[in-house]
Every structure is written in structure tokens, then in C-alpha cells.
Amino acid sequence: MTPQLLGQLIDDHAAALTLFARQWCAAPEDVVQEAFVKLSAQRPLPNDPVGWLFRVVRNGASSAARADRRRQRHETGAAAHRPAWFAATENAAIDGTDAAAALETLAIEEREVVVAHLWGGLTFEQIGQLAGVSSSTAHRRYLKALSTLRERLRVPCPNPSTLD
Known part of the structure; x- marks a missing residue:
């Protein structure tokens, strides 16, 4: 040809x-x-x-x-077959499936900070070292992620100053 x-x-x-x-x-x-x-x-x-x-x-x-x-x-x-992010409880304030779905919509940098801080117990200084950013940047990402999660889950925050 x-x-x-x-x-x-x-x-x-x-x-x-x-x-x-x-x-x-x-x-x-x-x-x-x-x-x-x-x-x-x-x-x-x-x-x-x-x-x-x-x-x-x-x-x-x-x-x-x-x-x-x-x-x-x-x-x-x-x-x-993927394990659930959250264990279901009867008295939970939010649905675990909804929370997992909301977490997955976050930017990876924000999700990393939320999971490391809330479930890993890491400080913002430790998270900053892990992510290669300052502790204040890690904290800002955390606050932004929580704000996004509250908005997506429609959960009010009575006192925004207690977010950490």
C-alpha cells in the first residue's frame, strides 16, 4: 500500500x-x-x-x-470491596457515606491535612513537614477544607474559632 x-x-x-x-x-x-x-x-x-x-x-x-x-x-x-472511611454509628451527627463522599471531593492537599490532623493526630507543624509547607499553610488548608466540608454536608459550625 x-x-x-x-x-x-x-x-x-x-x-x-x-x-x-x-x-x-x-x-x-x-x-x-x-x-x-x-x-x-x-x-x-x-x-x-x-x-x-x-x-x-x-x-x-x-x-x-x-x-x-x-x-x-x-x-x-x-x-x-474498598473499606469504608467511617464506621456507621446510630447517633452520628452526619452520615458516614456522605462524609466520605465530601472528603473525596476535596483537593488532595486539603484532604491530606484533614485526615492527618483529625484521624492521624498530627500537629500542623508535623503536617507542614510532611507536605513540605509551613505549619500556617497546613492550618489554612485545614480551615479551608473544614469550611468546604461544612458547606457540602450542610453542617453549621457554631463557633468557627474552635476549628483546630
């Missing part, structure tokens, strides 16, 4: 092949690209390169969709 013929096939059919693959998979461009790579390696060239491309794209898109479903099942199963 000459580079000119391959380029002409790409120009003429890549968009239609991408639309065709989109019916089955989430990454149709990857499937189409792989089909053109396979076509360029074919010796001898298929009698009907366009028909061949559509067949290869359909098969590749179906395979990609199956792989996506397998990965989704695996990720869902792995997430279900």
Missing part, C-alpha cells in the same frame, strides 16, 4: 468509520486508527479496502466495548 493511497482512504473514510464505530464503543478514533494501521500492514492489499476497513472497525469496536464492560465490572467490584 502506498502512502498516497492510505492517505486518500483516511481522508475519504475516517470520519464515516469513526461515526460507525461510535455505535459500539467510547473511543472510536482509537479503533479507526488501529484499523488503518492494520490495513497498512496487509500483504496483499484486500480486494475491497473500504469494506475491509468497515469490517475491521466493527470487530474492533465490539472488542473495545466488551473490554470497557469488563473494566467497568472490575472497577465497580473493586470499589465495592
Whole structure:
């Protein structure tokens, strides 16, 4: 196959092949690209390169969709087996699942400070050393994280000066 013929096939059919693959998979461009790579390696060239491309794209898109479903099942199963952040108690002021979800929405720098301080018992000086920032920066991140958590969990703070 000459580079000119391959380029002409790409120009003429890549968009239609991408639309065709989109019916089955989430990454149709990857499937189409792989089909053109396979076509360029074919010796001898298929009698009907366009028909061949559509067949290869359909098969590749179906395979990609199956792989996506397998990965989704695996990720869902792995997430279900992940230990909970909080143990459920009957008299809890907030729901542990909601709190865990709110924690996961924090920036990693803020979440790190909250977990290290509240559950790890580290001082802001220790957290600053751990994170490579000053203790005052660690404290500011902590205050910002608590404010964000209160807002997301809709929990009022009666006395903001007692946040540490």
C-alpha cells in the first residue's frame, strides 16, 4: 500500500468509520486508527479496502466495548470491596457515606491535612513537614477544607474559632 493511497482512504473514510464505530464503543478514533494501521500492514492489499476497513472497525469496536464492560465490572467490584472511611454509628451527627463522599471531593492537599490532623493526630507543624509547607499553610488548608466540608454536608459550625 502506498502512502498516497492510505492517505486518500483516511481522508475519504475516517470520519464515516469513526461515526460507525461510535455505535459500539467510547473511543472510536482509537479503533479507526488501529484499523488503518492494520490495513497498512496487509500483504496483499484486500480486494475491497473500504469494506475491509468497515469490517475491521466493527470487530474492533465490539472488542473495545466488551473490554470497557469488563473494566467497568472490575472497577465497580473493586470499589465495592474498598473499606469504608467511617464506621456507621446510630447517633452520628452526619452520615458516614456522605462524609466520605465530601472528603473525596476535596483537593488532595486539603484532604491530606484533614485526615492527618483529625484521624492521624498530627500537629500542623508535623503536617507542614510532611507536605513540605509551613505549619500556617497546613492550618489554612485545614480551615479551608473544614469550611468546604461544612458547606457540602450542610453542617453549621457554631463557633468557627474552635476549628483546630
